[in-house]
Amino acid sequence: LAKTTQPISMDSYEGQEVNITCSHNNIATNDYITWYQQFPSQGPRFIIQGYKTKVTNEVASLFIPADRKSSTLSLPRVSLSDTAVYYCLVGPNGSSNTGKLIFGQGTTLQVKP
Amino acid sequence: GEEVAQTPKHLVRGEGQKAKLYCAPIKGHSYVFWYQQVLKNEFKFLISFQNENVFDETGMPKERFSAKCLPNSPCSLEIQATKLEDSAVYFCASSQSERGNYEQYFGPGTRLTVT
Numbered sequence: 001l002a003k004t005t006q007p008i009s010m011d012s013y014e015g016q017e018v019n020i021t022c023s024h025n026n027i028a029t030n031d032y033i034t035w036y037q038q039f040p041s042q043g044p045r046f047i048i049q050g051y052k053t054k055v056t057n058e059v060a061s062l063f064i065p066a067d068r069k070s071s072t073l074s075l076p077r078v079s080l081s082d083t084a085v086y087y088c089l090v091g092p093n094g095s096s097n098t099g100k101l102i103f104g105q106g107t108t109l110q111v112k113p
Numbered sequence: 114g115e116e117v118a119q120t121p122k123h124l125v126r127g128e129g130q131k132a133k134l135y136c137a138p139i140k141g142h143s144y145v146f147w148y149q150q151v152l153k154n155e156f157k158f159l160i161s162f163q164n165e166n167v168f169d170e171t172g173m174p175k176e177r178f179s180a181k182c183l184p185n186s187p188c189s190l191e192i193q194a195t196k197l198e199d200s201a202v203y204f205c206a207s208s209q210s211e212r213g214n215y216e217q218y219f220g221p222g223t224r225l226t227v228t
Binding site for chain 1: 148171
C-alpha cells in the first residue's frame with residue numbers, strides 16, 4: 001500500500017478555505033485516494049474519494065494532478081465544527097484489496113473563531 | 114439500522130480479565146472491520162468479516178484476541194487476559210463491499226481501559 005505524508009497540524013479561521021495536501025509518491029496504477037474525517041471521541045467518517053482530476057461533493061473537493069503523486073483536500077469556508085483530524089488513505093481497487101484501511105497520522109485541523 | 118452500533122461505550126478491566134466488545138453493523142452491509150486506535154491518530158486494523166466468515170485476520174494478535182460475526186447476532190471482539198497495552202478505543206466499521214470500496218461506516222467506538 002502506498003505510504004502517505006501529510007502535515008501533522010494546520011490552523012485556520014472561520015470562513016477561510018482550507019487545503020490539506022497529501023503526498024503519495026509511490027501510488028500504484030490501481031490505487032484510489034480517499035479522505036476521512038475524525039471528530040474527537042467519534043469514529044472516522046468518509047469524506048471523499050477520487051482517482052484522478054477533480055471530485056466534488058457537498059462536503060469537500062479533491063484535486064488530483066495528472067501524475068497522482070499528491071492530492072489536495074479542499075474544505076470551503078470552514079467553521080468551528082470542521083475542527084477534526086483529516087486522514088489521507090491510498091489503496092488498491094480490485095481483487096488485491098481486502099478492504100482494510102491503513103491510516104497514517106492524519107492532519108489535525110484547528111479552526112479558530 | 115442506519116448507523117453502526119457499538120457496546121459498551123466504556124469498559125474497564127483489570128489486567129488478566131476478559132473483555133468483550135460488540136458491534137451491530139448497518140443492515141445490509143456484508144463486511145465488518147475491527148480497528149484499534151491506541152494513541153491519538155494511530156489506527157491498527159485487526160480483522161474483517163464477510164458475513165460470518167473471516168475475510169482478513171492479518172492484524173489480529175491471535176494468542177489473546179478472537180472475533181466472531183454470527184448470523185442474527187451482533188459481531189463480537191473478545192480479548193482474553195487483557196494487558197495494559199490493550200487499552201485503546203476499538204472501532205467497528207461496516208461496508209457494502211470490501212473490494213475497491215473504501216467507504217466504510219464507523220461506529221462510535223468502545224474505549225477499553227485496562228488497569
